Amino acid sequence: MTVAQETAARPRIDWALLARQLGGLVRLELRRLLLTRRAVILGLASAVPVAIVLLVGSIPIGGQTVLERFGNRIVYETIFETVFLGAILFFGCLYVFFNLFRGEILERSLHYLLLTPLRRELVVAVKYAAAVAAVTALFMASTVFSYMLIYLPVGFSGAVEDLTAGPGGRHLVAYLGVTLLACIGYGSLFTLVGMVFRNPIIPAGALYVWEMLHFLLPPALKKLSVIHYLKGLLPVPLSDGPFAVVVEPPPPAVSVLGLLAFAAGVLAVTALIIRRMEIRYTED
Amino acid sequence: MSGERNIVIRDVSKFYGDVLGVNRVDLEIEPGITSLVGPNGSGKSTLMNLLAGLLRPTRGEISILGLPVTRPQDLFRRFGYCTQYDSFPRGATGWQFVFSYLLLHGLDRGEAERLTAQTLERVGLVDSAHRRIAGYSKGMRQRIKLAQAIAHGPQVMVLDEPLNGLDPMVRAETIELFRQLAGEGQHVVISSHILHEVDLLSDRVILISNGYIVAEGEVPGMRAEVEEVREQPLQVFVRCDRPQWLAGRAFELDHVTEVQLHDDGGGLHLRTRDADRFLRLVAELVAEGGVEVEAVGPADSDLQAVYRYLVDEEEEPS
Numbered sequence: 001m002t003v004a005q006e007t008a009a010r011p012r013i014d015w016a017l018l019a020r021q022l023g024g025l026v027r028l029e030l031r032r033l034l035l036t037r038r039a040v041i042l043g044l045a046s047a048v049p050v051a052i053v054l055l056v057g058s059i060p061i062g063g064q065t066v067l068e069r070f071g072n073r074i075v076y077e078t079i080f081e082t083v084f085l086g087a088i089l090f091f092g093c094l095y096v097f098f099n100l101f102r103g104e105i106l107e108r109s110l111h112y113l114l115l116t117p118l119r120r121e122l123v124v125a126v127k128y129a130a131a132v133a134a135v136t137a138l139f140m141a142s143t144v145f146s147y148m149l150i151y152l153p154v155g156f157s158g159a160v161e162d163l164t165a166g167p168g169g170r171h172l173v174a175y176l177g178v179t180l181l182a183c184i185g186y187g188s189l190f191t192l193v194g195m196v197f198r199n200p201i202i203p204a205g206a207l208y209v210w211e212m213l214h215f216l217l218p219p220a221l222k223k224l225s226v227i228h229y230l231k232g233l234l235p236v237p238l239s240d241g242p243f244a245v246v247v248e249p250p251p252p253a254v255s256v257l258g259l260l261a262f263a264a265g266v267l268a269v270t271a272l273i274i275r276r277m278e279i280r281y282t283e284d
Numbered sequence: 285m286s287g288e289r290n291i292v293i294r295d296v297s298k299f300y301g302d303v304l305g306v307n308r309v310d311l312e313i314e315p316g317i318t319s320l321v322g323p324n325g326s327g328k329s330t331l332m333n334l335l336a337g338l339l340r341p342t343r344g345e346i347s348i349l350g351l352p353v354t355r356p357q358d359l360f361r362r363f364g365y366c367t368q369y370d371s372f373p374r375g376a377t378g379w380q381f382v383f384s385y386l387l388l389h390g391l392d393r394g395e396a397e398r399l400t401a402q403t404l405e406r407v408g409l410v411d412s413a414h415r416r417i418a419g420y421s422k423g424m425r426q427r428i429k430l431a432q433a434i435a436h437g438p439q440v441m442v443l444d445e446p447l448n449g450l451d452p453m454v455r456a457e458t459i460e461l462f463r464q465l466a467g468e469g470q471h472v473v474i475s476s477h478i479l480h481e482v483d484l485l486s487d488r489v490i491l492i493s494n495g496y497i498v499a500e501g502e503v504p505g506m507r508a509e510v511e512e513v514r515e516q517p518l519q520v521f522v523r524c525d526r527p528q529w530l531a532g533r534a535f536e537l538d539h540v541t542e543v544q545l546h547d548d549g550g551g552l553h554l555r556t557r558d559a560d561r562f563l564r565l566v567a568e569l570v571a572e573g574g575v576e577v578e579a580v581g582p583a584d585s586d587l588q589a590v591y592r593y594l595v596d597e598e599e600e601p602s
Contacts, residue, residue, distance in 0.1 A: 017390040024387025031384075036375060108371035111338055112432070116388040117360040279338040280300075281369065 021118055022126050029130035033096065042135065045092050046142035049084045050149065057152035065153065072150035073171070077236035079146070080175060085230060089139060089182045090208060096135050097190035098200045100127055101274070108281045121271040128191055128267060136183045143179050147172050171235040178233050181259045185226040188263035192270045195277075215240035219247045226262070229255040288350030290314050291335065291440060291471060296344030298330055304495040305330035309344070311490065311497065313473060317466045319482035320475040322492035328475040329368050331492065332444050335473070336365040348440055361389065364438035366429045366446055372417045378404065378428045379413040382435050389436045403435040406461060408454065422449035422579060430458070440471040447476060451577045452567035459485050478582050480518070480559055518559045522566065523551035523578040530566075530575055537562065551578075 033039060056066035056075055067075050104110035113123055151159035151168075162168035193203045214225040222228045222245070232249030233256070240246070250258070291313040298305035306327040320328050333339040334346060337353035346352075351359045372381060382403060386396040404413050407427040412420065417428055426449050434441055446462075447455050462485065466472045476482045482489060491499040523546075524530055531543045531552050539558040546552060556562045559582070569575050 014390075020392065021388055021390040024384070024390070027387065028384045032373070104373075107374055108369050109373045111365075111367055111369065112373065112385055113388075114338065114356070115336060115360055115363075115365050116385060117357050117390070118388060119357055276340070278340060279333065 021116075022122070025113075025118065025123065025126045026130045029127050030134055033131060033134040038096065038099070039134075039138075042092055042096065042138050045088050046138045048088055049079055049142055049146040052079055052083060053146040053149040054152075057149050067150060068153050072153065073236050074238075076147065076150045077234065077238055080143075080178075081231070081234065081238060084139075084143070084146075085178065085182060085227065086212065088142075089179065090186060090211065092135060092139065093183060093186035094190050094200060094204050096131055097128075097187045098194040098204070100131055100191050100194055102194035102198070102200075105281065111279045114277075114279065120274045120277075124191070124267060124271045124274055128187065128270075131191075132183050132187050135187065136180050139179050139183065140176055143175050144172070147175060167235070174233060174235040177256075178230050181233070181256065182226070182230055184263045185230070185259045188266040188270075189226070192266050192273075195270050195273050215244040218245060222247060223250075226259065229259050290349070291473070292345075292347045293331075293335075294345045296331075296334060296341045296346060298334055298339060299342045305339075306334070306492070306495045309497055311500065313471065314488075315466070315469050315471050316487035317462055317472045317474065317485060319486040319489045320473060320492060321477065321479055321482055321489055322475075323477055326492045327495040328477075328492055329444055330495070332365070332442050332473070332475060333367075335442050336363070336367075338365075338367075361436070362439045364433035364436065364441045366433035366441070366443040368444040370422075370425055370429075372425070372428075375416065375418075377414050377416050378409055378420070378424075378431075381417060381428060382432050385432055386435055391436075399435050399437070403431045406434075407431045408457060423451055423454055426450055427454065427458070434465070438470070441465065441473065443472065443474045445475055445477070447474075447478070447481065448581065449579050451570065452563055452580060453570055456567065484560070518557075518582055519553060519555050520559055520562060520580065520582055521551060521553050522580045524580075525550075525576045525578075526574070527552040530569070533565065533569065534562065537565065 053067075053076065056079075057072075059065060061069075101110065104113065114120065148159065151162065154162070159168070163172065189207070190200075190204070193200060193207075197203050211225050211227045214222055214228050217225070229250060233252055249255075291311070293309050293311040293313075296309045297307045304327075309331060320331065322328050330339065334341055335348065335353065337356065337359070348359060349362055351362070353359055373384075376384070379400060383396055383400040386399055387393070389396075391399065401410075404410050407430055409424060409427055409431065412424060417425060420428065426446065430443065430446055433443065443462075447458060450458060462472050462474065466487070474482065474485075488500065488502050490497060522530060527545050527549065531545060531554070534540045534543055534552075534554055534556075537556070537558075539561060540554055540556045542555040544553045554562070563580065566575075566577060566580060570577050
């Protein structure tokens, strides 16, 4: 029997084999993400919101901490929206996902992956999923730790009561959900950007301006920004200021499904690009 | 059905914009050692990258053992490619490099560990397996790339300049490894710009120049074709710890016509009418511990002259 006949006679998909292959790829990717300098930088970045909440919750100004003066929910929402969502998540995802393929192209090692018996589309999907898992784990840990610190003024029993009987638990879940969806949405976008652009500065700068100034955009254009859908899911509404074009936030289901569909679409485009990609590192 | 046992390249051309990579290549490569020989920039790596699916042909079709190169899930179980790129995943040790990519073939950990150990032994890197590749010498990096390409036991191995940078003893061991693999009925396709080296090693030789196949055939026929070329003095370089001493030994050989020491004191260039004998001498001196050789090989400029000569001869009839 020739190789071609043998291949044709095999079942179309050997699920056990495929699972082992994908497991190997996840392991390889997590190693690249978590056991390198990249993880240290991400770890430091994810510690920033924790440090900020710790500061505003523990240093009294005029006899009161900022948390006590303005209310812990408002303060946390402000920090989450401006610092975490507005900078850490955006640039953290940029750092990881832009380099998902671009990093391997620059270090000239992508061909090793493309010479394995895995469809290129699957390589895109699995690398992306592994990166989402790694980044989300880090940033969710940051969300949980920083959120817990808002209970500094009320102590442990107050925290337990708010998390179980009050709105605290629901708010925390909302923040975690937004963190996950931000990683999914921005992650897919920056994976594609990394495939198309050699240098992230211009596309990432343009995207950042677009995302940060979304509140000035007319309603139709707001729908083309990731942050519009993420903000709609945040538990404490904040004012965008006097110049903001105010629109009704999309329903949660639309936000969640819309972001998932957006990520899937962007990944499909990325997969199409890598399927047709040629390895010619000299051009990169 | 011979095509289902061979590497088949049908009327393949590859253009990079207006620049020719290879043109109208039509080959059927049988099992055994096949050498793709040509000067730098002749299209060897382009052809190999086309075989591996890292490049897509502008025109024509390629199949390997009857499988199209567009189906990685089938092809790369039977295909191993050692590229020209001297680059590796950051921070990886030799063991991790081979082992990690074996897992991507769907092997369980035990089997992947067994094959990793076996392959590292085959290429002589057991002692350095757990060191970072970034700290390897050029020859060790060549061997770890080779190990990664052959670890999963492919039936077809395409190896781009696999002997580059190897010291004489490792080179001899690697050539022996190729012979073993070919003896097991596998395809070993290697590229080289060292004509006399592949002449001795190969079952058949394909000569490529400026993107065109200019000659192909079994070694005896090709040998006659290149006999005249081989009589031309060949320039060889050696990077070693005792270049002056080696120069003295080289001058004792009647076929060495010129020796020039490198300015940095770390090597020499020489001209010889019998590169094989000179390389044997170097291997003996290394084995005796007289000299430590970092790298040895032909100097490019002269080889290009040799090929120009050969290609000019080929082109005359047309």
